[in-house]
Amino acid sequence: MALGLAGTAAIVIPSMSAQAETVQVDMNYHCTGGVAGAAGVDLKVTLTLQTALAVGQPLDVRWSLAYRNNTRFLSPGLFQPGARLTATGVVGVTDELWTGELNSVGSKDQVLLQNGGPLELPDLVSGSVSTTEAGVFEVVPRRLLIDFTPPAAETVVNDDDPAVTYVGTDWTDYNDRPAQNKDIHEDVHASDVNGAEASFTFTGTGVDFITEQDYRAGQVRFTVDGKPGIPATADASKDTEGRPVVVANQGNYTLWGMRKLPYGEHTLVVKKTDAKWAMVDGFRVVTEALLDPPKQFRARCEPVKKPTAIRVNIGGGDTPTSPSPDSSPSASPDTSPSGSPSASPSGTPGGNSPSPSPSGTPSTTPSSSPSAAATQSYLTSVVVKGSPSPTATRTVTLTATPTVAQVAVTPQGGAQTGEAPERMAASGPLLLGSGGALLTIGVLSGVALLRRRAAHAGERG
Template identity: 40%
Template structure:
């Protein structure tokens, strides 16, 4: 008996190892089916924050190839610079300017529409003209799925926007952006600290019509200068047009009384706000001969914007060959013919505009009921009872259920009605097809990389691992049974010899 058991263990050892190796194959082949398709798409961007020249970016769009009804169809789009070209700041800005990217993904087939993945990134520090702008790493969007369908997903144009931060930027009188157009303007540096001038300097002119100007971009502008009894009246022009208020007199207080101050600097004497965000040119003109026209600084105002300025938008067009991905939205099975279930128990024929077919209703069943073939006779006593009976003829009335009353068949022997069997639901098979819009691109610019495991060459409908597991299992049981039979015969032969 000991030898028999040892032989049994030896006979079973090798087939068990075969079973374990078959399980590994099942797991490996099960991971070969990809759940996402990744499209690598290159773009060239022009205009707006790409004003100095085309900016090249590379994107990777991840699209699920199968989605169950009720789950979102989510798109994730990674964004990055492709080479040394960069988006640049259009002007001087305070920190927290925002770069946003908006994608456009066309949906066709079972659905028609556009998804717009979006993402944004605030810039950490202050910006100067042509300062490099950082891009958000990814953008995303999703659509709610309500029914089974096959949808073609095609990435299209991208847009890159810049939204300036709300805030203020002070431009000093000796900044290169300030131009002294006419008149003899004195540049007075190292002013005493108690005068409170910005950067301790100021420009001053006594000639009538002496003009200083500056171009700025924002929603407002303020004029900073000294209040002084020796100063005079200056006028303001915006893009060549006289403003409101049109002038100020720095020799007077706000209430119009003459001032007694001398060199009281750092004051905001004139302000213009509430402009549409845009680029403007401000001019300060001396209106009185022999009186001081002064300029300490301009303060550029940017109020909070509800949307990015259109002049900063860069448009990114496809450099790669356009590519589409088929996404299968899988759901529960529909009745034969494609009808939609109705809450009352009937169904709605698909697309023919007819009202729902009537639901099954209880029909009185006579005491004599149909007798199935080859059914044993029960001992139960027949009693009248209502019993709803309904059949579903294939492809009639748009696939809806049509109530059909039962036809009683007389029988001398009452029998019970067999239980109805449920009809199995069809299985929905999901597939993905990546289809370039042109037959054979000269240089492949778009790659499709499946996630979830190595590509074994088998599609989602192929199951080589399961077949191998079944074959391995059959071999195991065959080998074990053969070994047991052999060992029993040997033991019986040994006992006969004794």
């Protein structure tokens, strides 16, 4: 009996593991529009993912990008350091009951950029996809989006810059002004003609009008892109409370400003409304911090050839510690300006608003356990589209890392990404049977021994 119990204990606690299988797929993409320019840009894309996983083990889809054919994404202007190039790679994830998309997002901050200068590419690291049951699904590479975000900045433009236009001969250019006036570059344009106009074309989200504050100045009217400015008028002979001033020739004075314009090219027109003096000392162009990249800079990339679906097998293993029992999608977006989007289900690709779905639909649950961060890589997101059949009984959980990547980007041919337990579906009955057999053997052996002892005692009696 003791032997049977010892044998059972030895069989119940095996220790085995299996290596996760990783595959790399190289594809060519062609990009058009936005920062891709008129000729377009060619990219080599390497997709890395695991094809054999245990239930509950995350599927990590990693992208890496490289330029091809001497093509480059180009800067749409002159920018100080801090501009950002963001890439969003999309793969379709499907099985027999549902269809979804896994987005991989990566960003690269740029150095000082010249107009038309090359842009540096980011790396991409995906979020994680986990399932609560064994099965097979397919991953298909889809589109790649490239976005450019200008940095927050302010630039002062002098009155004689080519971007400033003066109508007719109503304005006089005064140079070598006294230093105590504090004029920008010690010069101004001035006019005392009623109706005189000056226009300024700029690119940004805001603009300021800079003049001289002077008790002899008059009122000017502002229009932006043909619409009245906010406010519509200002008077350099009055302070911010509307009281007359007693100073004269106080240059580099910001009289008026406007913000929250959509990023892009705008035209400001300054018009005198009386016969008093008006002076143009300069303008300040403002680009505020942008939450979303300007759409005019977006490049869209598509595979040159139709990609092949990659089959992923989900084997036995531990059930995820916190699967979502709720069939309705839920997400906790991250609005940090570091380039970190969040997981959000939608009925359309790339959507941001959840749509209702019947019982058994996929759900998204943000992960609260971030792992190692990847350099220049930012938040990933998962987007689920479509609705599965109402009779679906399988539960699928998509999990995204809100703030940091779950795995580091590895080069092509890199090491295995991890280990997963082998399936042990038939081990339970086998272990119970083996233990029971050993227990029976032990009992029978004990009975036989007792009989032999009894017989031996009878003979001796």
